[in-house]
Amino acid sequence: EADIYQTPRYLVIGTGKKITLECSQTMGHDKMYWYQQDPGMELHLIHYSYGVNSTEKGDLSSESTVSRIRTEHFPLTLESARPSHTSQYLCASSSRDGTSPLHFGNGTRLTVT
Amino acid sequence: AQSVTQLDSQVPVFEEAPVELRCNYSSSVSVYLFWYVQYPNQGLQLLLKYLSGSTLVESINGFEAEFNKSQTSFHLRKPSVHISDTAEYFCAVIPVGATNKLIFGTGTLLAVQP
Numbered sequence: 001e002a003d004i005y006q007t008p009r010y011l012v013i014g015t016g017k018k019i020t021l022e023c024s025q026t027m028g029h030d031k032m033y034w035y036q037q038d039p040g041m042e043l044h045l046i047h048y049s050y051g052v053n054s055t056e057k058g059d060l061s062s063e064s065t066v067s068r069i070r071t072e073h074f075p076l077t078l079e080s081a082r083p084s085h086t087s088q089y090l091c092a093s094s095s096r097d098g099t100s101p102l103h104f105g106n107g108t109r110l111t112v113t
Numbered sequence: 114a115q116s117v118t119q120l121d122s123q124v125p126v127f128e129e130a131p132v133e134l135r136c137n138y139s140s141s142v143s144v145y146l147f148w149y150v151q152y153p154n155q156g157l158q159l160l161l162k163y164l165s166g167s168t169l170v171e172s173i174n175g176f177e178a179e180f181n182k183s184q185t186s187f188h189l190r191k192p193s194v195h196i197s198d199t200a201e202y203f204c205a206v207i208p209v210g211a212t213n214k215l216i217f218g219t220g221t222l223l224a225v226q227p
Contacts, residue, residue, distance in 0.1 A: 004156075011224070040122060043157075043203070043217040090156055099145055099164050099207075102215060104156030 001071040003027045006091050006105035010023045013081055014113055021076045023091030030073040033102065036060060043090065049074055081112040115140040117204050120216035127226050128196055134189040134221045136178075136204030144206040146187040147215070148178055151201040160202070162186065174198075197224045 004025040013019055018076040025032065030051045050070040063085070064076030065076050074093075078085055088109045092102040116139045126132045138144060145164050150155040161172040168180040178189045187204060204218040 006156075040219060042117070042219045045214060048214075093155075099162075101147065101159035101162065102149075102157070104149075104158070106154070106156045 003103040004091060004093055004103050006089075006108050008025070008108060009106060010109050010111075011110075012111045012113065015080075015082055017081050018082055019078050019110070021089055021091075021110070023074045023105060024072050024092040025070065025103070027093060027095075027103065029093035029103070030071070030096050031094045032068065033092045033094075034064075034066060034074070034076050034090065035056070036062070037088040037090055039106070047076065081110075083112045084111065086110060086112050114204055114217050115142075115144060117206055117209060117216055117218035119204055119216050119221050121221045122219065123222040124149070125224045125226060127196055129193045131203060132190065133193050134202050134223065136187045136210065136218060138185050138187065138204075138206050140185075140206065140208065143209040146180060146185070147205040147207075147211060148172075148176070148180075148189050149174075149205060149217075151203065151220075152204060153200070157203060160189075176185045176202065194225050196225050198223060 007022045032049045036045050036096045044060035046062040047066040049055045055066050069070040088107050090107045094100045094102050118137045129219045138200045147162045150160045151157045161170045163170050167209040171177045178192045202222045205215050207215045
């Protein structure tokens with residue numbers, strides 16, 4: 001049973017549109033992450049947050065932005081979508097302990113035409 | 114810096130046969146090691162992890178992995194696979210003491226055939 005929810009599951013949108021990918025978790029986790037996943041490639045961390053009002057960029061440069069106004073909510077926004085943004089976006093959360101596992105949502109598959 | 118190598122992008126195997134998915138890592142510091150599984154159209158789920166202690170760790174569904182420090186490996190094995198094991202398997206590491214940045218390999222697709 002999922003405790004971390006991502007919406008929408010699939011999104012097809014035209015170039016230039018603004019989009020927001022939603023991610024919410026009910027576990028009270030302090031840490032949240034956004035990963036980008038492409039076929040045959042490792043998952044790339046694009047954003048992370050250690051708590052409310054804390055956001056950092058990950059290892060992979062991304063034109064997206066994130067916000068963390070509430071503990072349970074970590075949305076990702078693209079101001080102007082481009083075909084190069086086509087990918088699967090995975091949201092995850094974990095507790096403070098560095099050894100605790102990541103809990104992943106089911107992902108949003110974004111296609112920009 | 115750390116890196117994870119999964120040399121096999123795809124491993125086809127017949128049902129009830131044994132399987133080994135290979136994972137090697139590179140790190141100048143000690144690491145914790147993880148295997149995650151991703152079933153079709155789903156997110157990743159933790160399969161098993163090595164933090165310390167016994168180098169052989171097991172999951173509830175029959176998978177096991179052995180940490181080999183000298184060979185910097187953490188290969189995943191199962192003695193008899195099922196059709197339902199078909200999924201993408203990701204090896205990952207995080208440096209001991211680090212609080213973020215789990216580093217993933219490129220994944221191995223385990224394709225179990227009847």
